[in-house]
Amino acid sequence: MKIHVYSNLNLRYFEFADPIDEQIPDCDLIVVAGSISDNAKRSLLFQETISVISKKPLVVNYSLTEFAKGDFYQDVVEATAVRYQMKTDVKCYYHFNDCINISDPAVNVLTVTGWPHILTDEDLNLSPLGRYLIRVKFARIYNEKNELIAQVDHSPVSKDVINELHQVEHTRISNWLGTTSTAPRLLVVGSNAREILAGFDLTDVTVITTADEFTDCEFQGGRLYANPGSGAGARSNVLVI
Numbered sequence: 001m002k003i004h005v006y007s008n009l010n011l012r013y014f015e016f017a018d019p020i021d022e023q024i025p026d027c028d029l030i031v032v033a034g035s036i037s038d039n040a041k042r043s044l045l046f047q048e049t050i051s052v053i054s055k056k057p058l059v060v061n062y063s064l065t066e067f068a069k070g071d072f073y074q075d076v077v078e079a080t081a082v083r084y085q086m087k088t089d090v091k092c093y094y095h096f097n098d099c100i101n102i103s104d105p106a107v108n109v110l111t112v113t114g115w116p117h118i119l120t121d122e123d124l125n126l127s128p129l130g131r132y133l134i135r136v137k138f139a140r141i142y143n144e145k146n147e148l149i150a151q152v153d154h155s156p157v158s159k160d161v162i163n164e165l166h167q168v169e170h171t172r173i174s175n176w177l178g179t180t181s182t183a184p185r186l187l188v189v190g191s192n193a194r195e196i197l198a199g200f201d202l203t204d205v206t207v208i209t210t211a212d213e214f215t216d217c218e219f220q221g222g223r224l225y226a227n228p229g230s231g232a233g234a235r236s237n238v239l240v241i
Contacts, residue, residue: 003239007033008228034063034190040071060094063190074135108181114191115165
């Protein structure tokens with residue numbers, strides 16, 4: 001199976017993608033690791049566009065970067081999952097609480113965003129995560145005269161909230177690794193892959209993640225792969241498993 005991986009394009013909200021990045025090499029599957037943009041909607045627009053252009057199945061994923069400018073995390077991932085359950089005219093696949101089984105090509109995929117474990121509130125306050133928005137508590141509400149009667153508010157971010165997200169993803173990975181599959185297995189981790197996967201036996205698993213530089217190496221019994229960046233060099237790389 002030939003897989004082409006996208007990550008770390010870092011597109012601004014109103015920025016067009018490099019046309020070279022829309023030229024997909026010969027492959028059977030496209031996987032997006034994350035960090036396409038610091039805006040989740042811009043990231044998803046790119047991912048869906050690539051799926052339409054290539055007419056290939058594409059695994060959607062987000063890293064923490066996609067939520068750096070204020071998109072509500074839980075609402076985005078839930079809406080993305082619903083979108084691709086309902087939208088059958090594109091071959092995009094995403095799930096935030098279950099694995100993905102694609103039949104052609106046959107592959108078993110688990111995607112996670114990559115929430116870290118935070119030790120103290122001070123650590124949270126010193127990191128960008130302290131400004132992240134997790135879920136909407138209530139949104140703008142207007143009366144019949146179109147007068148604003150309520151503003152958007154969000155659930156407060158705390159060390160416990162971040163650690164709960166981390167634990168949910170850690171448990172999902174553990175449960176997934178405890179199952180068997182006759183199809184090749186891909187674990188797509190948007191951020192903090194080495195921290196989150198520490199201690200796991202990854203035999204027969206290919207981990208695809210974001211990175212600052214191209215990576216293809218043995219990792220905890222499996223394989224670690226990253227193909228970051230834009231341009232002809234990144235678009236010429238194909239992962240073969």
